[in-house]
Amino acid sequence: MIAWTIYLTFAGAVIVLLLPRAFARWIALLAATAGFVVTLVTFFRPDVDLGHFTTVVRVPWIPALGMNYHLALDGISLTLILVTGLAAISAILFSWDVSERAKEFFFWLLLVVGGSYGVFLSADLFLLFLFYELVIVPKYFLIAIFGSTNKEYGAMKLTLYSFFGGALVFLGVIAAYVAGGSFDINQLSQFQFPSQLQWWAFPVLFLGFAVLAGIWPLHTWAPTGHVAAPTAGSMLLAGIVMKLGAYAALRVAMNLFPEGFRMWRTTFAVLAVIGIVYAAAVALRQRDLKFVIGYSSVSHMGFVLLGLTTANVFGVSGAVLQMFSHGVIGALLFAVAGTMIYRRTHTRDLDALAAMNLRRALPFAAFTFVVASAASMGIPGFSGFAAEITILIGVWKAYPAAVWVVGAGMVLVAAFTLRALKRSFFDDGLGSAALSAAAPGLSAGKISESSRDGRAALAPITVPEKVGAALLMFATVAVGFYPKILLDRIQPAVEAMRFLR
C-alpha cells in the first residue's frame, strides 16, 4: 500500500503536464495529499512490521543482471516518508502563487518528491540508486528556471555536487554488487564483504551520500543552492533532499559495510563536529536571511551525521528523528524567509528587514518564525530538542569529548537564530540609520524605497500559506511533546541493523 506514495506522485506529475495550467497546483496538491494520507494510514496501522525492512513489492525487473523492483518498509523509512509528505504538501501550498510556467514547476516538484519516496522505499540497491539520481535533474530545473539570486550558478553547483556524490555512490554500488553478487539490500546486509573492500568502499559510498547531506567540507552547495532556489525548492532541499543522503548513508553504506564503518566512523564524526561548529559560526556572520538558514541546515545535518557515527541505538535513532525534525523546521524556516518575507519585501537582507518593522506588518509571519526559531534552537517542547538530546546521549556514550564541542556549537546556533529573529522581525527600526551609513548606494536606496511603500502595501499572509505553516508547526510541536510516537517506530528498525550487533 505504501508503494502508492510513489505511483500517486508520479501519476500526479504526468497529469500536471497533460491538463491545462489552471489545474496544475490543484493536481499537485491532490497528489501530495493522497501520498501523505497513504503514509498516515500505514503509520497508524498496528499490523505493519516496522522492526524489519519488510518487503512490500517485489517484481523481477532486469533478471539478466539480477535487478528487482523491490520496495520495503521499516520504521526509519516510514519516518522519512512522513516528513517527505509534510514537506511536499507545504511546499506546494507555499507555491500557490506560481503562475509562470506553472505546469513545469509542479512537474519538476512532484518528480523530486516521487523520487525521494522511491529512495526511502527501495530495497534493491540499483533501484535505490536510480531514484537517487532521478532527483538530481528536477532540482536543477526547479532552481535554474524558477529560482532567484544567482540561480544558474547555484543550480549548477548543486547539481554538480549531487552528481559528484552520485559518481562516488555509483562506484560503491558496483563494488557491493560485484562482490556481493546481488542487489538485494537485505541479502547484502547479511553478506560478509572482504575487509579490504570495506576499507575503501565504505568511505566512497558514505561520502558520496553524505555530499547530499551537506557534510563538511563538501557542504558548500547547500547555502548557495538554498539561496538560489525558489521557496518550494529550498523547502524540498532542506526538508527532503538532504535527508536522502543521510538516509542512504545509513541504509546502504553503514548497513552493508559495518566493518568499514567501524574503521572510518571516527573520521566522519570529526567531520560532522567541524561541520556543526563551522556552519553555525558562518551563519552568525551572514546578512542574507536565506544564507543564515542555509548554513543552519548544514549545522543541523551535522547533528544527523554525528548521530549516525556514534553507532549506538540512541545516536542513530536520534539522527533519524533529527532528519524528521530538521525536515519540518528547515522547510518552515525557508517558507517564512522565501515566501512570507522575500515575496513581499523583495529583500532578504537582515539590515534592510530590520528597518521594516515586519512584526507589525506580518504578525502571522512573525509568529511562525518565532516557533520555527525556537524549534531550531532546540528549545524543549519542539521536535528539535527531542532529536538533539537523543543524539547527544548517543554521542556521550561514543565520543564524550565531542559533546563539549557540540555544546558550544549549539550555543552558536542559538546565537545566530536569535540574531536573525531579532533583526528580521523584532528590530524597532533603529538599525536603519546605521544601515544607510554602513551600506550606502544602491542597496540602501532600494531598501528604503521598498520599505517605505512596502509597509503600507505588504500583502497579508494568504490562506494556503497559513495552512502550510500550520501543518509544519503542528508537526514540530506534536513530535516535540510526544517524540515516542516516532521513536517507538524508529528504534526497533535501528536495532535490527547489523552494525549494532
Added chain:
Amino acid sequence: MSVRPGPQPLNLFVSYLDLLKLASPEAIIVLIALAVLTIGLTGDRSRTFPGIVAVVGIVIAIWTTMRLPQHANLFGGMLVISPLNSLFKIVCLALALATVPLAVSEKSMRNPGEYLAMLLLGTVGLLLLVGSEELLMIFIGLEVLGLSLYVMAAFDKTDARSAEAGLKYFLFGSTASAFTLFGISLVYGISGTTALNVIGLKLAMGSIPPLFAVGIVMTLIGFAFKIAAAPFHLWAPDVYQGAPIPSAAFIASGSKVAAFVVLGKIVLVGFAPAHGNAAWHSMLPGWSPILAALAALSILLGNFVALAQTNVRRLLAYSAVAHAGYTLLGLVAGGREGFSATLFYTTIYALTLIGAFAVVGIVKRETGGDDFQNFAGLASRSPFSAACMSVFMLSLAGLPPLAGFFGKFYLFSAAFRAGGNHGLLWLVVVALFGSFVSLYYYLNVLKAIFVDKNASETRHSSPGTHRFVANATIAVLAASVVLLGVLPDALAEAIAKSVP
C-alpha cells in the same frame, strides 16, 4: 614455418542461389539502392517517394534478416550468420531506417534519391562488416562503408564546410585504412590466414612474435579511427559539424555500432590469445592495455574539450569521443559480459545520437544555425523538441531512468568485475570522473533550451509533412531511449543471449 597447408580451392560448392539466400538482406538493400537511384534520376525531385521506397526496402530487409537460418558459415568466415550477427544486422538496418526520415526532412538536400542511394549502399557496408569474421571481407566492408560515408559527408555542394568535412573524413579515413591494411598484412603473414577463428587458434598454439603485436596495433588504429577514439578523433568535430545532418547522424551511429561489433569480434576472437592485461598492478602487453589507454585518453580528452564548445554539433562530436572511451571499457573487460555491455551501450548510444541530431536538424532549419544561442528558448518555441532533446542529453549524461544510465551501469560493472581483484578499478574511476564532468556541458545545452531567453527568431518553418516526419522519428527515438532505460531487459537479454 616454411611449408604449411594453405587453403586450397574449396570443394564445397555453393550455388549462387544459396549465396543469394544467405546474403538476402545485403542483396535487397543493394536493389533498393539502385531503385532509389533510378527514381532520383527520373527528374522527379519529390523527397517523399524515394524515402518511402527506402523505408519499405529496409523493412523488408529486416524481415528477411529475421528469417535467416540460425547458423551458417560461408567461405571460411566471410559471411557468417549467427544470432549475434543477425541481431546487429537488424540494429544497423534500424539505424539506417531512423536516418532516412532525417534525410527526407532535410530541406537543403537536393537529389534525395542519390543521397538515399548512398545511405543504403553505406548500410550494405554495415551489414557486410557485421556479418563477416574474416579480415578480407572486413576490409572490403570497411571500404564500402567508408566510401559511401565520404560521399555523404561531402554531399552538400553548396556548402564549403560540407566539402571540407568530406575531405577531412576522407584523408583521415584512408590513412587509417592504410594502417589497418598493413596491420592485416602482418597478421596474415604470421598466421597464414585471414579467418578470425583460425588466427585465434594458430596464436593460441605458439608464442606471439613482436611482428604480430605491431600487426595488431596497426589493425586497431583503423577501428580507433572509425569509433573516433582519441587520439584518432581529429576528424570527428569537423565532420559532425560540417557534414549534412543526416550524414553526421549516420556516421555517429551506424558506422560506430558496426565498428564496435567488428572490433569486438577481432579482439575477442581473432586476437584472443594476445589479450594481455590492463589491470593496474599487473599490466601485460597485449591489446587490452592498448584499448584501455585509448579509452582513458578518449574519456578525459573528449569530456574536457567538450566543456569549451559553443556549438552543439561540435559538443556532440567531443562527447562522442568520450563515449567511444566508455564503450571500449567493455572490450577491455572482455568476456561475454563485457562484450554484451559494449554492444548494449553502443546500440543505445547510436539511437540517442540520431535523435539528438534530428533535433539539431529541426533547430538548424528554423533558426539557421546550431550554436547554443540557436537553442535558446527552444522550450517555449517547441516544447516537444525540447523535451526530447533533454531525454537525449540526459541519457548521454547517464541519468536515470534513461537508457544511458543502465548502459553505463552495465559497462562499469562489467569492467569492475573483470581483471582479477578489481584491477580495472582505475579505468572505472576515470570513466566515472569523465561522466561527472560531462554532466556540466549536457546541462549547459539544457540550460540554453529551458532557461535562456528566446534570442533567435524563427526564420523558417519546414513544410508540414517534413516537420511531422522529423517529429515522429524523434518521438520514436526518445520513447525507445526511455523504454530501454526503464525496461532494458528486452535488449540486454537479446544481446547477452546472442553473444557466444
Added chain:
Amino acid sequence: MITLEHYLMVSGMLFAIGFAGVMVRRNIIIILMALELMLNAANLSLVAFSRFHVNASGTPNYNAQIFVFFIITVAAAEVAVGLAIVVALFRLRQTTNVEDITALKF
C-alpha cells in the same frame, strides 16, 4: 641471399615514406599519392608472405595474392572518390592546399 626479411624491411620503408608524405605535404593530390604508397607497401608485404607460405602442393599461397588483387581495385575506387572530393572542394575554394581549408578548425 634475399629473404622475407628484406622484403618486409623494404615494405616498411615504403610505408614510412608514404606516411611521412601524408603528414608533411600540404597538397591534397600529393597526399593522395602518398596514400597510394602506403597501400602498396601493404601489397608488397602481402605478396612476400604469399611466396613465404608455400602450400603443400608447392604453389605460393594465392590467398594473399587475391587479397592484393582486391586491394588494388579498392585503391582505385578510393582514389577516384578522393579526387572527386578534391574537385568539389576546388570549385568552392580554388585551392588544393589543406592549410587553406580553415573554415573548420580543431
Added chain:
Amino acid sequence: MMSPFLFWIFAILMLVFGAAVIINRNPVASALSLVVSFFGLAALFLSLDAYFIGVIQVLVYAGAIMVLFLFIIMLLDLRAEELRKINWIASAGGIAVALALMFQIFSVVEKFPAAKQSFPPLAKPAPDDVRQIGLLLFNNYTLPFQIIGIVILVATVGVIILSRRETR
C-alpha cells in the same frame, strides 16, 4: 627467384622514386615518380613469382590511376606550388614520427627469425598463377568478388554526385 643484385636495383628504384613523390613540388613530377616507383614494385612482385599481380599492378596503376591523377592535375590546372613558408617544426615532427614507425617495423622484423630463412622452393617454376587465382576467385572468393562490384558502384555514383556542377 631473382638475383640479389636485381632485387636491390628494383627496391632502391622503388624507394627513391617513392621518396621523390613526396619531395617534388610539382604534382606532375610527383605523379610520374609514382609511376616509376610502381614499376619497381611490379618488378619486385615478379621476383616473388607473382606474375599476375605484377601485371595487374602495372595495368591498373600506370594505366588507370596515374591517368586519373594526371587528368585531375591538368583539369585543376595545378602548377608547381609557389614557395610557401615551410613549417619546419611540423615537417620535422612528421618525418620523425614516420622514422620512428619505420625503425619500429625494422626492429620487430629483426625479431622474427622465420623471415631470415630463404624462401621455400616452389614445385614447378612455370607460372600458371592466373589460372590458380582465377579458380580461387570464382570459388572461395565469390562473395568478395561480388562485393567489389558494390565498391565500384559506390565509387562511380559517388564520383558523379560529387563532381557534377550543382545547378541552382
